[in-house]
Amino acid sequence: MFYREAGQFKSSYATDQAIFPLLQDRIGFFTILAIAFIGVPLLADDFILDAIAIPFLILTLATIGLNVLTGYAGQLSLGTGGFMGVGAYACYKLTTAFPEVNIILLILLSGVFSAGVGLVFGLPSLRIKGLYLVVTTLAAQFFLEWCFIRIGWLYNYNVSGAIDSPERSLAGGLVLTGPNADSVTRYLVVLAIVAVMTLLVKNLIRGRIGRSWMMIRDMDIAAELMGVRPLVAKLSAFAVSSYICGVAGAMFVFFYLGSVEPAAFSITLSFQILFMVIIGGLGSLIGCYFGAAFIWILPIFLRNVLPAIGIDIGAENIVHLTSMIVGVLIILFLILEPHGLARLWQLGKEKLRVWPFPYA
């Protein structure tokens, strides 16, 4: 009734190709942006910002990174944790070597190192596919993790073997990282980076490069016959994906955890992000947000809500419960809705278009 395109005419190519062609979508989108940029910082307390919002946004970005590779280009990967680690360690090395350079610049730059590593480990994808590619990316994961533990130069020979985020501030004295950084500041920086990167990826996917990724995904031989070069398409997917993951990894250390051991970038993180992609929806950007929100917030939600309604099952059972719920959901999604939460969202929108009638 109120959500339909009737009467909205497009009179130029630009309006026709807009990301949100519908007025209602645009209103909704800007409302969400306004809430995220203005409402949340005003209303949320430190716990919501530090334990929910910031990690959720960072993990969303990592999910977008993996989704570019797996969802759009069809290359399975289990190396996400490792690629995130490369970004984090690169940023740590850069900022300890050049303490006066702006940290945001370094975070964006550290993704380049991650992209380089991703390119190298993406090379086998030219010859092998599917499960076999999973094995090579798994090798990347283990090799990178080994580097983080074994190569002392990467963590400046710290006794603890951990890297930590030193205090860095803007020229104006606004503290961005380190323990003295305000939650709101860190949240806004993370939000800005994630929002801008999402926009860039969205446009990349709508363009020539993204289309060539999807052609490779859907049928590589046909794509090759139509003039898509697999070398360029696959490697660019690996590079872009690793770049995004690297930036997410650097933010993970500098804006969220503050200090990490190599174990933070273990295979567990890779799986966590893969589950976010699957639950959210392969090949969907909004799905990345849904998936990350679901996997990250569900345990926190369960832990806080169950005791409040009188079901006190103990902290450890909530962990078991979460694994069970996530496990069951992954199986259900794979069987019933392989496109994940994003597809449900789309179905909901379509239903809304014809509402209150059952069909149009």
Next chain:
Amino acid sequence: MEVKTLLRGTLMGGVLFAAILPAAAEDSVYVQLPTYRTGPYAGSGIPIANGMADYITMLNERDGGINGVKIVFDECETGYDTQKGVECYEQAKAKKSLVFNPWSTGITLAVIPKASVDKMPILSMAYGLSAAADGKTFPWVFNPPMTYWDGASGVVKYLGDQEGGLDKLKGKKIGYIYLDAGYGKEPIPLLEQFATQYGFTLLKYPVPGKEMQNQSSQWLNVRRDKPDYMVIWGWGAMNPTAVKEATKIRFPMDKFIGVWWSGGEDDARGGGQQAKGYMTLNFNAVGTDFPAVQDIKKYVVDAGKSKVEAAKFGENLYNRGVVNSLYMAEAIRIAQEKSGKKVITAEDMRVGLENLSIDEARLEKIGLKGFIAPVKVTCDNHSGHNKMYVQRWTGDKWEKASDWFDPMSDVVNPMLMAAAKSYAETNKPWPARSEPCAN
């Protein structure tokens, strides 16, 4: 599912979510207990979690808390995972916990820089960053009764005693098998220093966390290298695996010594009768032969308020958990005295921890004589470098194999101070201590 039901569910969830913030009851203080009853380290984490919870429950049931102030607590499951640990820390901060016990070196490292900003005392009992013993640099971090470096010095001292003097260690080979993480790497600088000082060779066998249940390659190397002694710095599933592997290659168990975290009953049981003679350091007594522990049995375990299995009550790691809660309870009591308030804040708690002093008389009074060695923390020394002893596995239980002895503080202290300085140096700008010293 209809969109409407979905919406309704979300709304209801939101309302519930808002209702969770607990209304603070009168005259109670809140302490969050981060625990891990899940994951690969659960074998070590469960007894500790039980011990911590049971001692506090006992105080609440028997005495109505501390000076009439109940200690409200809940558990936060970390799974020994740094991500979740940091989330627990944020939650502890939001719910105004008096103190944060990370129970993992990784989590400790992650929260140390935040502690002074958030005014949250960190109690890392005999783990975490050794350099945090320097109270001038780390006013908010406490690691009594001693640090890993004290432990490593204790091991070397004990091995020297076995040989008949530290100089007899010259030319010996000492193998060091450790969890390849912050925890296991922590004592290496000290061991290396001792190796050059006393002329023994240090052989290192790192065990990666994800392969800790498969150590055959490390022990194959041990068999090849034939070290005179083996020292283990393991945790969780790594310990029983190491003990089992050591018995498999017939390594003499009386030459195998572990840090206090490798001394769970289940760790040694893995090797069965062949593990007889395996030694570890310890700083708490094993068993139930103490009035306060009997009170835990009476008020908590027999009343069905504990999660501990009857057979595991009073085991080593359970008692270790009790020690952790004992420190917290004593610190609360001291903080009440110092601040003159009954319901203290985290900042008062910091003062309490800094003045933590449990002497023989106090131990006798609370029914824990001989349970631990007397503990004293000062403004300068947040660890105290207190006494430890060596325990030996008899095949079915631990027995005391040495008297209480001091670590080699003369070697450890200067290194601790240097490490604290270099930590502050690499983490510039590290805040200078602004808290006045109250003792």
